[in-house]
Amino acid sequence: MGEKHLVSEQFLDALEFRGLSRRDFLKFCGATSALLGLSELYTPQVASAIEKASKRPPVVWLNFASDSGCTESLIKATYPNAADLVLDILSIDYNETIMAAAGKQAEEVLAKSLKDGRYILIIEGGVPTKKGHGMIAGKEMIDILKDFSGPAAAIIAVGSCATFGGVPSANPNPSQIVGVSEALKKTGVNKAVINLDLCPVNVEYLVGVVVNYLLLGSLPELDSFGRPKMFYGRIIHDNCERRAHFDAGRFVEQFGSKEETMGYCLYKMGCKGPMTSSECPKVRYNDKINWCIGAGAPCIGCAEQGWPDKFARFYERLPGVKIPGFGGIETTADKIGAVAAAATAAGIAIHAVASASSGRTKDKEKEEGK
Amino acid sequence: MEKELKYEWNLSYRIEHWVRVLAIAVLVLTGFYIHSPFMGGGPESYTMAWMNFFHTLSAYALLLGLIVRIYMAFNSSFDRDWQDFGLIRNLKAAPEMLGYYLFLKSSYERARKYDALQAIAYPFIGIVIIFQVMTGAALYKGRLFGFINSSESFRWVSTMLGGESYTRIWHYLAMWVVIIFAGVHIYFSLLRTVTFRDKTFTSMFNGYKLKRKTS
Amino acid sequence: MARITIDPMTRIEGHLRIDVEIEGGRVKDAWTTGTLFRGFEIILKGRDPRDAWHLTQRICGVCPTSHGHTSSMSMDDAFKVKPPDNGRIIRNIVEGCQFVHSHILWFYHLAALDYVDVVSALKAQPKEASLKKVQEKLKAFVASGQLGPFANGYWGHPAYKLPPDINLLAVAHYLEALEMQAKASHLSALFGGRMPMTMTSPPGGSNHVPTVDDMANYLFRIKELQNWVDNVYIPDVLAVAPYYLDYAGVAKGHANFLSWGVFEDASFDPKKRLLPRGAIFASDFPQLHDAKPEDVTEDVTHSWYKGTQPLNPGVGVTEPEYTGYDPANKYTWAKSPRYKDKPMEVGALARMLVAYLSGQPTAKKLIDDTLAAIGHAGKPQVLLGVIGRIAARALECKMVADAMYGWGVEIIENIKKGKTEVYTPYEIPDKAQGIGLWEAPRGALIRR
Structure with a gap:
């Protein structure tokens, strides 16, 4: 061939x-x-x-409760680079961060896309569900999402905010921000969403999904969180370049230490690699120049549902535990374990002393028939 | 009150018990290491890999030991004791037993083999072990028994507990339940051995315990 | 009297709506509306302080590093810890990469489309082969009918004043600049793991230990960026400027300037930063004043928050209360920051003016040369306005790119001397307050 x-x-x-x-x-x-x-x-x-794909597939890229970091990520692409993506591969008809038109002109572009349909809808940012907390051109973001989800050929949620709400949805979630799948559920739209989790999205994942779509005419196989298995099928820990140090029990105990210069494992610095599924170690970032763990930073788990709350504190192995009923006192699992063990030891000691001093030296089983 | 030596535990019961003791000891030790690696590895060592290996191995032993123990409860040629664990009956008898141990009562109702507190605690620990196996499976990234994709099949456990970090916390806290149980368990066996001189402690080695004579 | 609403305002980060009232062809009044509220102030409460810098980066994906650094600096202040020399320089480098990336992106991809007519470039008659290719490409692109992000612009409007040849050159450089801004970001990732959202500037310094290999890689890459800024970016600004000279003096604004200063010096003195701290007021221009964080207040009279008193951000309150769009009353999610009750301009022009008036030698030479070249030697006031802002960005970009090369050499010197520390350990106190004052490419930042 x-x-x-x-x-x-x-x-x-x-x-x-x-x-x-x-x-x-x-x-x-x-x-x-x-x-x-x-x-x-x-x-x-x-x-x-x-x-x-001689007619380049039209893309409508909507920014909701985002920081445009995923758009930034898009224009950091290398093979294909941003110019290839914009001029040769895709027709990015609407993206507020890079488009020439504004205001009424932009609205016209958007209306035309909606009429033509069959676009790839890419959503960046979560969806505020509190009234007035997220508006574009006088419309609530959630209503815009509802309108545009219908004619879309595919919906791709890029970045942690769009998938499950991300940082702005962290406790107490002031604007009641939800991810795209959940927002669609709320508006009664039943449509599959491809979740490309990560904060920000790795542009190679996005390109991979789009090419998959162009090549096979279908969308990639998804896991239970709606993430393509090809990018989220393995945990970071299993492919990590520092894994050998983990297995060997060689750990960094402090940033900037001798251990760090030797590339030891960041497990004890709170690395969330063992519980985060993503191909980061292989795909890396920014023209594959580096990635978080490669640069010496413990993974913060941004590829997972429930990030950041379920992965905070980033520099501790496990999150803090809130004890209910004590005014939400926060402590660590270690302290709970130690206190419980100490209490038991004290209980046993007291009982032993009491047993000895009470002179109870005979078993007092009741006689049968008594 | 006349007493006699009774053959309380046959060999299979004793083996099963000590397999579990060993498994729990290894699990706790390696578990603490995995939780917070307390010693570094040298250039040619695979400390964490071995810790993980023995942790998983012992987990299998613990699980299979539990299954064998449950089987024996129903179909042992020596002593089918499942009826001793009736929850309602034991709950009714528990206050008296507890009262006795807390010096509030001077005597207690005799039980066939396990007193009420034991009969409640042992199945409870069985449940804790199952919980540990499930949370452990959710955290395990390999294939259980070689063919079950464990993190996929047990993801629901993590989802239920609020994410993998929390699965880890629960797994860790439940370990403390096991440790505390083990502590209390050993204390009571020693207490009975020392104060009542009924050979409880040595019975788990040779099988013989001093019990009241039943005619 | 006509009223125009521009919503969405594009080619910015975030969600903005602009309303203007026009009388006799002039803007009489205007309202800006931030249309998104996320509430980082609320989210950050009660968290591990070491996590804050990760979260604050997510405020803006275009300048995440600045938000992160400002947060880490406020923790440094609260924990009473000082990053070691290499830690300080790495932070500067990561920040610097972001500045260079941001200025290139801003000029070519965000601002330029208001000056460069993409469609007019088709009429150019280029001689150079490379430009011919770009033009053919552009022809094919326009012929495809799918204009993508260039659809529905004001192409052909008389406000586009560049001749076709320069338009074509700008389009060619638009494409080239796309690559260069990506390269600048890749350079942040070399030390920061990834960009946007770098990972290696926690409180205490940096957790990236630079190797000699990193530094060699860095020096060659920064050289490439430096060359590009010198040979493409600056000449482009000079090529476009003559056609828009009538914009000089337009949009002067209040002409009060504030800069907290950015790029830490070994002395950790904010007045000795590469771009130093200071404030300038229109009333006594060109007098330089000290800039003090205590003099900042945030007003919420017209914002959708509870509260009436302007408060210093240190004791600021953020209680959202949406009441609908009402230009006479409350109409935005943005708070109104004031310095000594005056609205201040921040950003590249403010920084460069403060640097110029502080006598920072590089800035002084760059600006003096520029002023002399346009025949206004010694008159920095001609820089006030839209042309000055564009020029200040370009000059600052050059200044930062040049300085970055020097920082790389500094790290190598440190490694040579065995000074390899990048991180200072610390204990987290139970209660502490800290403040970080820093600059994002587009303006001043305070974080507590």
Whole structure:
């Protein structure tokens, strides 16, 4: 199967004049195939799928209760880079952070997309459900989501906020922010959402899902949290470059220490890698230059549902425990264990002394028939 | 009150008991290490990997020991004791027994093999062990018995407890329940051995306990 | 009298609505509305203070590092801990990468579309082969009918004043700049793990221990960025500026300036930061004043919060209460910060002016040279306004990129001397108060 059968010369030429050489393009397709878990044999097909999408798939990117970090992440893409994504692969028809139009002009663009339908709807940011806490063009964000979910070919929630609410939904969740799936449920829309958790989303995951869609015409297989299994099927801990140190029992006890320079495991610094599913160690960030644990920072668990609350305190192994009924006193599991054990030991000691001093030296089973 | 030596525990009961003791000891020790690694590994060591290995191994032993014990309760050739664990009867008898131990009562109703407190505590610990197995399975990232994808199959446990961090906390706190039980359990066996001289403690080694003669 | 509502305001971070009232072709009154409330002030309460810097980064995905650093600095202050030299420099580098990335992004991708007519570039007659290719590409793109993010702009409007050739050059550089801003971010990730949302600036310093390999990698990458800023960014600003000279002096605003200062010096003296601390008031321009956090208040008269008194952020209250859009009363989620009861301009122009008036040698030379080049030597007041803001950003970008090279060399010197510490351990007190005063690329930050 030669590449020429599937990828036309014309397309390859078109790539070259943009500065993306044929080799680069096939390299990208190869990387994408690998990312999708396909064999090298599929590389020409990936190339062909991208080319065949001669009408670039329209994308409507809506920002809700977000910080635009995922848009920032998008424009940090490398293979394909942001210019490829914007000019060659996708037609990003609406994204408030990068689009030229504003106000009425932007609204017109949005209305047209809604009319045309069949767009990929990408949502960045959670959905405030408290009235007035999140509005665009005078409309509540949750209503905008409802309107746009209908004609969408696929809905992708990018980043922790869009998936399950993220940081702004942390306790006490002042704006009652929820993730996209839950917001859709609230508005009575029944539609599958692809959750690309992480704060911010890793742009390679997004590209992987979109190419998967272009190539196979279908959406990737999802896990119980709606996350593509290909990116969230394994825990960070299992693929971590520091895993050997974990298994060996070699740990960093303090930031900046000698142990850290030797790349020891960050488990004792509160690393959430053992309970976070994501391909971070393999995909890494920013042109694969580095990733959190690679840079010396313990994972904070941002790929998981319930982040950040269920993963705070980030620099402790386990979260604090609130004891109900004591004014919400917060303590650690270690303290609870120690106190319970001490109480038991004291109880036993007192009982032993009492037994000895009471002179109870005979068993007092009742006689039968008494 | 005449007393005689009775063969209280046959070999299989004793083996089962000590397997569990060993398993719990290993689980607690390795568990503390996994919770907070208290010693570093050298260049060629695999301390954490071995800790994890023995932790999992002992967990299997504990679970299988429990299953064997339950089986024996119903179908032992030596002593089918399941009827001794009737909850309602034991709950009714518990206050008296507790009162006796707290020096509030001077005597208590005789039981066949387990006093009321024992008969409540042992099944309770069985439940704690099952809880530990379930939470442990939810935290375990391997394949149980080689074929059950444990974190997927037991994700509901974590979801119910509010996320994996909380599963970890519960798993850790339940360990303390087991430790406290073990402490109290050993204390009472010694208490009876020392003050009542009924050989309770040694019975778990040789099987013989001094009990009142029943004619 | 006409009233125009622009909602959504695009090419910014966040959700903004602008209402303007126009009389005789001039803006008579205007209202800005932040339309999203998330409540970080409320969320942060009762948490482990060491987590705060991670959470505050999520305030803004374009300048997360600044929010994180400001938070970590307030903890440093509260815990009475000082980062070691390499820790301080790494924070500066990570921050610097973000500044360079942000200024490139702002100029080429956010602001430029108001000055550069993308469609007019089709009419250019380029001689250079590379520009011809970009033009062909652009033709194919426009012919596809799918204009993507460029759809429905005011293309062809007479306010676009650039000739087609310069428009084409700008479009070519728009694409190139996309790559450069990404490269600047990749450089943050080299030390910070990832960008946006860097991971290695906790209270106490940094938890990235730089290796010699890192530093070699860094120096070559920063050199590339430096070259690009010198040879593309600055010349582009100079190429565009002559066509918009009538914008000079437009949108002067209140002309009060405030800068808390950014890029810590070894002395930890805010007045010796690369961009130092200070305030300037329109009333006695160009007199430089000290900037003190006690003089800041936040007013909520027109914001959807309970409370009436303007409060210092240190004792600030955030109790949301949405009452609907009412321009006469309450109409925004944004609080109104004031310094000595005056509205202040913050950002690159404020920082560069403060640096200039403090006599910071690099800033002074850059601005003096620029003023001389446009024939206004010694008159910094001509920088007030929209053109000055664009120029200040470009100059600041150059200044930071140049300084970053020096910081890399400093780290290598430290490693040579065996000074490799990056983190100072500390005990967390039961009760403490701290303050961090720092700068995001787009303006001043306070965090407590």
